Amino acid sequence: MAKVTVDGIEVEIANGSSVLQAAEAAGKEIPRFCYHERLSVAGNCRMCLVEIEKVPKPVASCGQPVADGMVIFTDTENVRKSRRGVMEFLLINHPLDCPICDQGGECDLQDEAVSYGRDTSRYEEGKRAAAQPDWGPLVKTTMTRCIHCTRCIRFSTEIAGVPELGATMRGENMQVGTYVDKALSSELSGNLIDLCPVGALTSKPYAYTARSWELRKTDSVDVLDAVGANIRIDARGAEVLRVLPRLNDDVNEEWLGDKSRFSVDGLKRRRLDRPWLRENGKLRAASWEEVFAAVTNKIKASKPERLGAIAGDLVDVESMLALKEMFTSLGSPNLDCRQDGALFDATQRGFYLFNTTIAGIEEADALVIIGSNPRHEAPVLNARIRKRWLAGHFAAALIGVPHDLTYPTTHIGSGPDAVTALLDGTHPFAEVLKAAKKPMLILGAGALARPDGAAIHAAAWKLAAQFNMLNDDWHGFNVLHHAAARTGALDIGFLPGPGGKSTAQMLAGGVDILWLLGADALDTQAIGADTFVIYQGHHGDAAAARADVILPGAAYTEKDGTYVNTEGRVQQGFLAVKPPGDAREDWRILRAISAYMGHALRYDTLQELRAHLAQTYPAFALTGELRRLAGANLAAPAGDPAAVSAVPFEPVFDNYYQTDPISRASPTMAACVEAHYPNLAEAAQ
Amino acid sequence: MNANIEPTDFVFDAAAEAAVAKAIARYPAGKQASAVMALLDIAQRQMERLTGTAWVPRLAMDVVAQRLGIAPARVYEIATFYTMYNTKPVGKYHLQVCTTTPCWLRGSDEVVSSCKKVTGIEGFGQTSEDGLFTMTEVECLGGCVNAPILQINDDYYEDLDAARTEALLNELKSGAPLPPAGSSIGRQASAPVTNQTALLNNTKPVE
Numbered sequence: 001m002a003k004v005t006v007d008g009i010e011v012e013i014a015n016g017s018s019v020l021q022a023a024e025a026a027g028k029e030i031p032r033f034c035y036h037e038r039l040s041v042a043g044n045c046r047m048c049l050v051e052i053e054k055v056p057k058p059v060a061s062c063g064q065p066v067a068d069g070m071v072i073f074t075d076t077e078n079v080r081k082s083r084r085g086v087m088e089f090l091l092i093n094h095p096l097d098c099p100i101c102d103q104g105g106e107c108d109l110q111d112e113a114v115s116y117g118r119d120t121s122r123y124e125e126g127k128r129a130a131a132q133p134d135w136g137p138l139v140k141t142t143m144t145r146c147i148h149c150t151r152c153i154r155f156s157t158e159i160a161g162v163p164e165l166g167a168t169m170r171g172e173n174m175q176v177g178t179y180v181d182k183a184l185s186s187e188l189s190g191n192l193i194d195l196c197p198v199g200a201l202t203s204k205p206y207a208y209t210a211r212s213w214e215l216r217k218t219d220s221v222d223v224l225d226a227v228g229a230n231i232r233i234d235a236r237g238a239e240v241l242r243v244l245p246r247l248n249d250d251v252n253e254e255w256l257g258d259k260s261r262f263s264v265d266g267l268k269r270r271r272l273d274r275p276w277l278r279e280n281g282k283l284r285a286a287s288w289e290e291v292f293a294a295v296t297n298k299i300k301a302s303k304p305e306r307l308g309a310i311a312g313d314l315v316d317v318e319s320m321l322a323l324k325e326m327f328t329s330l331g332s333p334n335l336d337c338r339q340d341g342a343l344f345d346a347t348q349r350g351f352y353l354f355n356t357t358i359a360g361i362e363e364a365d366a367l368v369i370i371g372s373n374p375r376h377e378a379p380v381l382n383a384r385i386r387k388r389w390l391a392g393h394f395a396a397a398l399i400g401v402p403h404d405l406t407y408p409t410t411h412i413g414s415g416p417d418a419v420t421a422l423l424d425g426t427h428p429f430a431e432v433l434k435a436a437k438k439p440m441l442i443l444g445a446g447a448l449a450r451p452d453g454a455a456i457h458a459a460a461w462k463l464a465a466q467f468n469m470l471n472d473d474w475h476g477f478n479v480l481h482h483a484a485a486r487t488g489a490l491d492i493g494f495l496p497g498p499g500g501k502s503t504a505q506m507l508a509g510g511v512d513i514l515w516l517l518g519a520d521a522l523d524t525q526a527i528g529a530d531t532f533v534i535y536q537g538h539h540g541d542a543a544a545a546r547a548d549v550i551l552p553g554a555a556y557t558e559k560d561g562t563y564v565n566t567e568g569r570v571q572q573g574f575l576a577v578k579p580p581g582d583a584r585e586d587w588r589i590l591r592a593i594s595a596y597m598g599h600a601l602r603y604d605t606l607q608e609l610r611a612h613l614a615q616t617y618p619a620f621a622l623t624g625e626l627r628r629l630a631g632a633n634l635a636a637p638a639g640d641p642a643a644v645s646a647v648p649f650e651p652v653f654d655n656y657y658q659t660d661p662i663s664r665a666s667p668t669m670a671a672c673v674e675a676h677y678p679n680l681a682e683a684a685q
Numbered sequence: 686m687n688a689n690i691e692p693t694d695f696v697f698d699a700a701a702e703a704a705v706a707k708a709i710a711r712y713p714a715g716k717q718a719s720a721v722m723a724l725l726d727i728a729q730r731q732m733e734r735l736t737g738t739a740w741v742p743r744l745a746m747d748v749v750a751q752r753l754g755i756a757p758a759r760v761y762e763i764a765t766f767y768t769m770y771n772t773k774p775v776g777k778y779h780l781q782v783c784t785t786t787p788c789w790l791r792g793s794d795e796v797v798s799s800c801k802k803v804t805g806i807e808g809f810g811q812t813s814e815d816g817l818f819t820m821t822e823v824e825c826l827g828g829c830v831n832a833p834i835l836q837i838n839d840d841y842y843e844d845l846d847a848a849r850t851e852a853l854l855n856e857l858k859s860g861a862p863l864p865p866a867g868s869s870i871g872r873q874a875s876a877p878v879t880n881q882t883a884l885l886n887n888t889k890p891v892e
Contacts, residue, residue: 163756163758163759164756165758166756166758166762167762168761168762168766170766178758179758179765180743
């Protein structure tokens with residue numbers, strides 16, 4: 001520890017910290033453009049100048065390590081004068097286009113110019129011109145505004161692992177760009193917009209839409225993958241305009257995947273904003289009364305064991321609990337949340353959670369990925385693995401489709417039989433795992449949605465047990481889900497009850513009435529022609545087209561909802577805007593219809609529902625926090641590890657950008673598919 | 686092969702491969718990326734050998750990146766940063782005129798106007814119509830003692846004035862090979878123009 005004095009305040013700080021960090025520890029704010037705590041230090045903007053006793057010249061505090069006894073001044077006349085000088089140079093080539101710049105109002109340069117800028121410019125020569133390269137459908141470039149802080153270059157190289165950006169040319173001609181015009185091939189490219197301290201990189205879909213001070217900001221949780229990234233929803237009036245990441249070091253740090261960030265324009269399109277009823281083969285608009293009556297009559301006329309419900313990927317826990325309890329009171333055991341048809345032992349929480357936790361990845365020293373592409377299924381989590389790899393002494397192996405995961409992996413095999421090769425020790429990576437102190441494995445949820453899913457589950461657990469992954473203080477067995485609703489659904493047991501039917505059995509004519517709660521990822525063609533389908537959801541996607549009754553629900557931005565991420569972390573999102581038209585929050589619809597049927601659920605408010613939830617399932621008592629499970633002395637899940645087949649794993653998604661009803665309705669995501677998967681876009685047309 | 690378009694393919698030829706292997710071998714294992722500048726130079730010289738114009742096409746940068754296992758963007762950064770790598774085709778003779786203060790004081794403006802006059806080039810960065818000459822303005826070449834300097838391809842031509850520059854370029858234009866490099870007034874290395882002024886008597890150094 002070094003003891004330093006900042007403006008007369010004594011602070012103790014770890015050796016190797018920078019002067020800037022010491023100043024922050026003392027509560028002094030240092031202006032900066034290029035410095036970012038999650039990126040390497042560049043030291044090229046010179047805005048963070050401070051004075052240090054016995055040093056003749058001002059020092060860039062971001063790159064200067066502290067020394068014991070250092071006396072630092074952050075606010076002397078000399079410091080202010082130096083920063084004013086830096087600011088004047090930065091503004092020489094910066095255009096005066098703040099009134100038409102999307103960064104206006106949330107621009108670091110604008111803010112610092114208030115403190116350190118001159119009232120007028122002394123520069124009379126021509127300003128630098130710059131080409132406006134095309135970086136794809138998400139990031140809009142205005143390179144005349146660039147101040148060459150190189151944050152975007154460092155982010156894409158270090159965090160995203162896609163080193164496509166560089167600073168070409170030199171001096172005044174320096175250009176930040178890709179040199180060859182191309183769309184950025186990262187799933188995290190939206191973060192460049194947040195990182196850019198000026199308006200050089202702004203959001204293309206959000207261009208000229210709103211000013212930051214017009215927006216109503218609501219904290220929420222992302223549901224487009226199972227990471228549960230913390231987000232802030234910015235809305236104006238009844239419209240969600242953008243989604244930004246919120247800081248949470250345990251989950252997403254401060255990053256957000258492009259799908260989660262840019263899909264919001266899908267929330268305005270293809271919405272179900274009123275109830276619909278199928279009459280004579282055609283859907284017609286109906287009133288809530290009519291659809292309630294239709295549903296009640298149908299259900300009353302049917303036997304309870306011929307009723308079935310399937311929960312989708314984006315649904316909140318409250319709605320699923322309400323649906324489950326309604327079905328239980330009707331006497332039906334036919335419930336399933338695994339619309340992908342996965343069949344595996346979910347009797348213990350540890351069997352289906354990401355037990356190591358996302359932050360825990362940083363402790364691991366070896367990793368086996370089985371049947372998953374974390375870069376597409378959970379880009380933020382993949383960035384965490386890359387962060388671990390960058391720190392060194394980390395070996396990763398992959399079983400499944402080979403991908404560029406932004407860190408090197410040893411490809412062990414394409415099918416689950418490769419797990420056997422590790423168990424037998426016939427593959428050299430087994431030695432690496434044996435030598436590792438904290439090895440972990442990631443089992444993709446997609447790998448479980450196969451006929452031999454239970455066997456793969458058991459084989460992966462056996463691998464974990466054999467290679468020291470299950471200890472008192474370390475749980476290295478992880479299931480990576482790709483559906484935000486799945487963990488919560490498994491937690492509340494949204495699964496077939498005694499004698500109940502699974503998704504496949506329900507689809508294959510096992511039920512007469514099928515209630516789809518936002519379930520869009522199943523094969524609607526497989527639903528029997530005689531099955532009466534009730535679709536409750538927010539988008540007119542595949543399942544709504546098949547439905548006989550449509551109950552318009554709320555999207556994740558339009559309701560207070562609880563979601564459990566793949567780690568088992570219970571998080572709450574808040575209502576940012578009201579659902580459109582006649583659409584209502586899903587649990588309310590279920591509460592109302594249950595009363596209509598004479599089986600009224602016993603909660604009238606969300607608070608009562610949540611209290612009931614926490615009481616019935618203790619895991620929900622703790623919100624936001626996460627207790628890591630110990631891995632020692634656990635019984636193995638059911639399934640025969642030897643029964644795995646040699647059929648190669650297949651990717652869960654054919655592309656990253658369109659995977660759910662919201663992103664499928666989003667024009668921005670469609671543009672991304674066109675840019676990154678031209679073959680798919682062509683096939684869709 | 687038309688020298689003025691981006692080639693469709695770039696591979697190091699046998700001569701270049703030998704140089705590449707030598708350059709990479711200079712650095713310890715795992716630090717091959719250090720050879721990037723040498724490899725770019727080898728690529729530029731190969732282009733000169735094969736097409737008559739010394740430049741590094743983007744394809745060649747990609748080949749260098751692949752060979753060294755680094756991101757292409759890192760190679761683009763280096764190739765565009767250093768002015769000695771030409772990212773666009775240049776003429777057979779690349780006239781690099783130094784216009785920094787010492788050369789300018791000693792008459793680099795004359796050299797520039799002579800270059801323009803002989804080659805028909807109107808400004809820096811342009812190539813003459815016959816494709817023989819490209820004129821580039823460069824910063825200090827470090828030959829200030831013999832200013833003004835004109836660097837043609839790899840060689841320095843020193844102590845130039847308008848007439849001698851014109852004579853030199855006309856010679857090149859007529860198809861003659863590059864004359865010996867160095868001072869155009871017969872000065873020995875960087876000795877004083879007014880002949881030797883110091884150490885005139887052969888006194889032995891004091892012991």
